[in-house]
Amino acid sequence: MTIQSCSVFCGSRSGYSARYTEDARSLGTALAQNNITLIYGGGQAGLMGSVADATLQAGGNVKGIIPSFLEARELLHEGVTDLExxxxxxxxxxxxxxxxxxxxxxxxxxxxxxxxxxxxxxRQLGLHDKPIIILNTDRWAISLIETLDTAIKQGFAEKHAHDFYHVAPDVSSLIKQLNNF
Known part of the structure; x- marks a missing residue:
């Protein structure tokens, strides 16, 4: 399966670490360079705006999807290729x-x-088998991953539930994982 589009879920805020914005921008650039369309929440603010801006600046396609009540709150990104x-x-x-x-x-x-x-x-319910990759910038997702591991260890999720998602330490690793699906 060739990955042609990715939905990126991220903050409408930038967070306290400059590394978050750097990785969001690196991801946007990498998506464009790999001809992968960015699909995201349609906002201009925070990491959402950073990944969209970088994708566009690198010549990529960006589809923004935003609900009408968030148009002003998340500063609707009018520069995207396709806005819904x-x-x-x-x-x-x-x-x-x-x-x-x-x-x-x-x-x-x-x-x-x-x-x-x-x-x-x-994914667990079998409604899709699409790749899910967590970018663990500055160990941001460690607590989340530990919580998922605990649910599995305590018997609240199948033992193979680790296979439902992948973790990448950096953008380069993430792109390699995408290309291997």
Whole structure:
């Protein structure tokens, strides 16, 4: 399977580490260089804006999907290749999930956790078999990974649930993982 598009879930804020923005920009550049369309939440702020800007600057395609009530709050990114405004969050998420060949998780907050949890559960239920890759910038995802491991060790998820997602320490490793699917 050739990956042609990725939904990237990440913060509408940049976080405290400059490394988060650097990796978001590196990912955007790498997606463009590998002819992979970025699909993301449509905002201009935070890591979302950074990954979109870098993809565009490197000549890549970007599809933004944003619900109407977030247009002003997340500073709608009017420079994307294709912008779609949805009625609400569930329809936004459905499009982010359906249109992608793979999912990438960058540092983010509660919205990012929500999106990750839903695609992970959908993978567990057999509703998709698309790659899910967590970019562990500055060990951002360590607690998340430990929580997932605990759920597996305590019998709340199948022993092979580790196979539902992958962790990449850097953008280069992440792109290699995408190319190997």
């Amino acid at each position: 405004i949805t009625e609400d969050m569930p329809s936004r998420k459905a499009k982010l999930f359906d249109l992608a060949d793979a999912y990438i998780i960058l540092p983010g907050g509660f919205g990012t956790f929500d999106e990750f949890s839903e695609i992970l559960v959908n």
